[in-house]
Amino acid sequence: MNERKIWDRYLVVMLGVLCLFTLALATFLKMDRHMPEGIVRTMILVSPLVALLPFMWAVVREVRRDEVLHTRKIWFRYIAELSAAFLIYAVVLTISLEVGPPMSKGIMKTLVLVSPTLPFLLIVWAVARQFRRMDEYVRLMALESIAIAFGVTAGWVVTYGFMENAGYPRLSMFNVWMVMMSAWAVVVMVRGIAGR
Amino acid sequence: MKNILRELRAERGWSQADLADRLEVSRQTINAIETGRYDPSLPLAFKISRQFKLRIEDIFID
Numbered sequence: 001m002n003e004r005k006i007w008d009r010y011l012v013v014m015l016g017v018l019c020l021f022t023l024a025l026a027t028f029l030k031m032d033r034h035m036p037e038g039i040v041r042t043m044i045l046v047s048p049l050v051a052l053l054p055f056m057w058a059v060v061r062e063v064r065r066d067e068v069l070h071t072r073k074i075w076f077r078y079i080a081e082l083s084a085a086f087l088i089y090a091v092v093l094t095i096s097l098e099v100g101p102p103m104s105k106g107i108m109k110t111l112v113l114v115s116p117t118l119p120f121l122l123i124v125w126a127v128a129r130q131f132r133r134m135d136e137y138v139r140l141m142a143l144e145s146i147a148i149a150f151g152v153t154a155g156w157v158v159t160y161g162f163m164e165n166a167g168y169p170r171l172s173m174f175n176v177w178m179v180m181m182s183a184w185a186v187v188v189m190v191r192g193i194a195g196r
Numbered sequence: 197m198k199n200i201l202r203e204l205r206a207e208r209g210w211s212q213a214d215l216a217d218r219l220e221v222s223r224q225t226i227n228a229i230e231t232g233r234y235d236p237s238l239p240l241a242f243k244i245s246r247q248f249k250l251r252i253e254d255i256f257i258d
Contacts, residue, residue: 067211067223068216068217070217070222071223135240136237137229137234138222138225
């Protein structure tokens with residue numbers, strides 16, 4: 001692997017770590033600081049999606065350099081679909097976070113606050129389509145990475161369950177998602193660097 | 197399972213990327229097969245054999 005490629009891969013990894021850091025920071029601010037509702041809070045909560053932009057740019061750079069036309073084609077299709085899904089998600093999430101909290105309790109408030117789930121399903125759909133496009137070896141590697149992330153998450157959840165018995169605070173169910181996604185990202189990055 | 201994919205590719209002057217494009221798979225897949233880290237599925241093995249106009253058992257050695 002030439003030096004330029006190594007640096008590009010390094011860039012992707014660093015920006016990926018930045019995304020995870022921003023996501024963790026936004027969650028921390030939301031959970032522990034009880035920030036007042038408003039545009040600042042909304043922006044902080046949406047900031048991980050903005051942090052995704054340079055990451056996506058680095059991924060595009062990396063994909064453009066791939067020598068195999070077939071690989072470039074399927075990755076560009078994936079990036080286009082995923083970006084569109086993320087954009088819709090970001091818009092709906094911003095509106096939901098701005099409009100939802102001040103509403104009086106009831107079914108409408110719940111529906112508005114849950115509404116980002118619909119564009120989130122678009123993201124899931126884009127990922128599922130990419131899995132179908134991948135060749136068998138790449139799909140196997142991707143599924144192995146998910147299995148390792150699942151194992152890490154299971155270990156974390158079980159351990160923290162025992163820690164709660166020792167008096168540690170009860171955490172939001174959302175933390176499981178955070179751990180799973182972070183573990184998945186780290187596993188993919190480490191295996192990518194290792195060139196497996 | 198061993199194979200002679202690297203030799204066949206070299207005879208034709210193809211890079212891993214060239215063969216990957218012909219088989220519509222990634223370069224990592226070709227590399228994994230050549231280094232014996234991955235045994236292809238039957239459909240992919242047939243695709244490879246058609247590409248080189250050889251029988252599967254001539255390419256993959258048990």
